[in-house]
Amino acid sequence: MLQIKDLVVSVEGKTILQGVNLEVSPGEVHAVMGPNGSGKSTLANIIAGKEGYEVVSGSIHYQGKNLLDMDVEDRAREGIFMGFQYPVEIPGVSMNNFMRTAIDEIRKYRGEKPLSAKEFLALMNKKKKLVGLKESLAGRAVNEGFSGGEKKKNEIFQMALLEPVLAILDETDSGLDIDALKIVANGVNALKTKNTSTIVITHYQRLLDYIVPDRVHVLSDGQIIKSGNKELALELEEKGYGWLE
Amino acid sequence: MNSPENNKKEHQDKVLNEVSNSEYKYGFVTDIESESIEKGLNEDVIRLISAKKKEPGWLLEYRLDAYRKWKAMKSPTWAHLNIPPIDYQDIVYYSAPKKKKAEYESLDEVDPELLDTFNKLGIPLGEQKALAGVAVDAVFDSVSVKTTFQDTLEEKGIIFCSFSEAVQNHPELVRKHLSSVVPVDDNYFAALNSAVFSDGSFCYIPKGVRSPVELSTYFRINAANTGQFERTLIVAEDDSYVSYLEGCTAPQRDENQLHAAVVEIVAMKGAEVKYSTVQNWYPGNKEGKGGIYNFVTKRGITKGANSRISWTQVETGSSITWKYPSCILLGDNSSCEFYSVAVTNNHQQADTGTKMIHIGKNTRSTIISKGISAGKSQNSYRGLVKMTRKAENARNFSQCDSLLLGDQCGAHTWPYIKTFNDSSVVEHEATTSRISEDQLFYCQQRGMDEENSIRLIVNGYAKEVLNQLPMEFAVEAQKLLSISLEGSVG
Numbered sequence: 001m002l003q004i005k006d007l008v009v010s011v012e013g014k015t016i017l018q019g020v021n022l023e024v025s026p027g028e029v030h031a032v033m034g035p036n037g038s039g040k041s042t043l044a045n046i047i048a049g050k051e052g053y054e055v056v057s058g059s060i061h062y063q064g065k066n067l068l069d070m071d072v073e074d075r076a077r078e079g080i081f082m083g084f085q086y087p088v089e090i091p092g093v094s095m096n097n098f099m100r101t102a103i104d105e106i107r108k109y110r111g112e113k114p115l116s117a118k119e120f121l122a123l124m125n126k127k128k129k130l131v132g133l134k135e136s137l138a139g140r141a142v143n144e145g146f147s148g149g150e151k152k153k154n155e156i157f158q159m160a161l162l163e164p165v166l167a168i169l170d171e172t173d174s175g176l177d178i179d180a181l182k183i184v185a186n187g188v189n190a191l192k193t194k195n196t197s198t199i200v201i202t203h204y205q206r207l208l209d210y211i212v213p214d215r216v217h218v219l220s221d222g223q224i225i226k227s228g229n230k231e232l233a234l235e236l237e238e239k240g241y242g243w244l245e
Numbered sequence: 246m247n248s249p250e251n252n253k254k255e256h257q258d259k260v261l262n263e264v265s266n267s268e269y270k271y272g273f274v275t276d277i278e279s280e281s282i283e284k285g286l287n288e289d290v291i292r293l294i295s296a297k298k299k300e301p302g303w304l305l306e307y308r309l310d311a312y313r314k315w316k317a318m319k320s321p322t323w324a325h326l327n328i329p330p331i332d333y334q335d336i337v338y339y340s341a342p343k344k345k346k347a348e349y350e351s352l353d354e355v356d357p358e359l360l361d362t363f364n365k366l367g368i369p370l371g372e373q374k375a376l377a378g379v380a381v382d383a384v385f386d387s388v389s390v391k392t393t394f395q396d397t398l399e400e401k402g403i404i405f406c407s408f409s410e411a412v413q414n415h416p417e418l419v420r421k422h423l424s425s426v427v428p429v430d431d432n433y434f435a436a437l438n439s440a441v442f443s444d445g446s447f448c449y450i451p452k453g454v455r456s457p458v459e460l461s462t463y464f465r466i467n468a469a470n471t472g473q474f475e476r477t478l479i480v481a482e483d484d485s486y487v488s489y490l491e492g493c494t495a496p497q498r499d500e501n502q503l504h505a506a507v508v509e510i511v512a513m514k515g516a517e518v519k520y521s522t523v524q525n526w527y528p529g530n531k532e533g534k535g536g537i538y539n540f541v542t543k544r545g546i547t548k549g550a551n552s553r554i555s556w557t558q559v560e561t562g563s564s565i566t567w568k569y570p571s572c573i574l575l576g577d578n579s580s581c582e583f584y585s586v587a588v589t590n591n592h593q594q595a596d597t598g599t600k601m602i603h604i605g606k607n608t609r610s611t612i613i614s615k616g617i618s619a620g621k622s623q624n625s626y627r628g629l630v631k632m633t634r635k636a637e638n639a640r641n642f643s644q645c646d647s648l649l650l651g652d653q654c655g656a657h658t659w660p661y662i663k664t665f666n667d668s669s670v671v672e673h674e675a676t677t678s679r680i681s682e683d684q685l686f687y688c689q690q691r692g693m694d695e696e697n698s699i700r701l702i703v704n705g706y707a708k709e710v711l712n713q714l715p716m717e718f719a720v721e722a723q724k725l726l727s728i729s730l731e732g733s734v735g
Contacts, residue, residue: 051686072686073689076690088681093708098701105692105693
């Protein structure tokens with residue numbers, strides 16, 4: 001589904017990713033771990049298509065297409081979803097309006113009819129239950145006045161609504177208490193299918209108690225220095241990142 | 246290889262340049278025979294206008310008095326506007342679509358071209374509008390074409406007609422209230438309007454009556470070289486209520502056209518008047534050529550205790566806007582709200598805001614102003630809050646926000662606060678922001694394209710004001726915001 005080959009990326013002249021290779025197949029959950037500043041968020045942003053990054057060399061293919069040629073919104077419409085580390089507030093735009101616009105545009109791209117108001121509300125209610133989102137949040141402006149935990153839950157809620165093919169969760173666990181963490185993890189697990197994949201980017205191992213990865217990668221100084229199965233995460237928890245360098 | 250910053254800059258420039266592609270939808274000209282007088286302004290022209298309208302002597306005297314005062318006045322220069330000199334002798338002060346008879350008995354008698362114009366503007370004068378529950382007075386160039394829904398209103402004793410008809414049929418009401426809020430020599434443009442106003446709307450709500458429908462006036466400038474000078478007077482007697490809507494468009498022309506209107510609102514004891522404007526005069530082309538000069542005086546007075554006036558405006562058109570819908574809060578416990586969204590793009594200039602003059606005890610005013618600037622435009626908020634000595638325990642809350650799209654436009658805020666007593670409270674908040682890259686990225690990551698993302702963010706920003714508009718106007722205003730900002734990214 002996703003093939004990253006020898007990817008070198010710089011920001012403002014500074015090289016952040018120095019030849020990353022990663023292959024994700026349908027149905028898999030991959031965890032990307034690593035210390036602060038290792039390039040984890042850069043990797044997420046470059047897959048989603050954020051501006052301000054320069055791809056020096058290498059390639060990313062997604063479902064056989066050259067991802068780097070695609071606009072941000074087209075990547076999203078093709079099924080790539082990013083759960084943000086710091087979700088932004090959009091004052092005055094209700095969650096209902098925001099998600100309706102997003103879903104309509106994605107459906108239009110896929111040649112599908114827009115959802116009726118009734119269908120849309122039914123979908124919202126169903127997904128709200130899935131992630132345990134408070135009823136009232138949908139009427140409020142996007143992330144405005146949400147607590148840290150609510151913002152993260154809201155990311156998973158949006159993911160549930162958009163049903164992505166490939167979800168990248170950028171430090172979704174940071175700042176969450178254990179209950180919120182469980183809710184987020186349950187949401188991710190419930191959405192998992194044999195055709196969809198997830199990349200979980202995290203600093204800590206504890207999220208991986210709830211989302212069990214098929215593969216774990218350690219990113220350090222812009223390179224994947226070690227890959228392994230879920231036991232690698234436990235080893236990292238015990239020994240820290242230092243022993244790998 | 247280009248650096249990302251360069252790429253980004255290029256991209257922004259490209260998108261900003263695309264602003265020019267946004268078309269003004271209402272730029273067509275109606276090919277219709279009209280009866281105009283010669284260009285120029287002097288006492289004879291004023292006598293001619295007055296005679297054409299068969300006005301009583303007192304009104305002619307009023308006009309002449311205004312004209313003499315205007316001649317002694319100078320065009321204001323204090324606004325943050327670059328106004329090219331205006332040759333007042335090069336303007337036609339009266340133009341009217343030719344009609345076969347003096348009055349239209351039914352819509353069948355109105356020139357089909359004219360009806361077609363209003364249909365194109367989405368202002369059907371026939372049954373549809375009646376079904377929508379809105380009474381419409383349509384003013385084409387200088388005269389009122391048709392006022393709909395008359396019978397329903399008459400049953401309630403509501404008078405809603407063109408200003409000229411009001412002068413003929415209700416002279417005592419007009420005489421009593423005309424210039425009771427905006428004196429003839431209040432300012433340069435108000436004095437000019439008082440001298441040459443051609444038509445407009447008159448609205449009278451009797452005591453205790455709530456208007457069952459929204460009253461709406463639609464102004465259209467068509468003829469070239471013609472100024473439009475409407476006069477609107479709204480009088481709401483004790484405990485009455487009315488919601489009033491105003492819309493405006495003009496054809497696309499290379500020369501500038503002057504629009505200098507005066508609106509007066511009188512709210513008696515316990516009365517409530519909501520006045521909503523969606524102003525979409527032709528803004529000029531992308532180089533700033535052409536467009537309407539919109540120099541308008543709007544003022545209300547909460548004359549009786551517990552009365553209320555609200556001004557809501559969505560300003561997207563005109564090449565230059567000079568406009569400060571204001572309120573004199575005279576009655577104790579009366580209140581006024583001002584909600585404004587002003588959008589400027591390309592070379593548009595807007596200097597707009599409000600004045601709240603608190604005189605009565607416990608009076609309250611709220612000012613919510615949202616400026617949006619794009620292109621090379623200049624957008625200014627200018628507001629005065631005055632608490633007079635008698636205005637005990639009066640309160641004002643002002644919030645003035647500016648949103649910038651791109652880096653070649655300007656946003657300015659000039660709040661003036663004058664307090665002459667110790668018990669009143671004035672609060673002022675102001676912010677300036679840009680649409681952040683992070684907000685855009687967030688929307689686009691959810692599948693929205695750039696245009697739709699901006700549309701969503703801008704409408705969210707303006708929501709507090711748009712929420713004040715009646716439903717069908719709010720929808721129109723949202724669309725208008727999107728069109729006005731097409732292609733502009735910050």
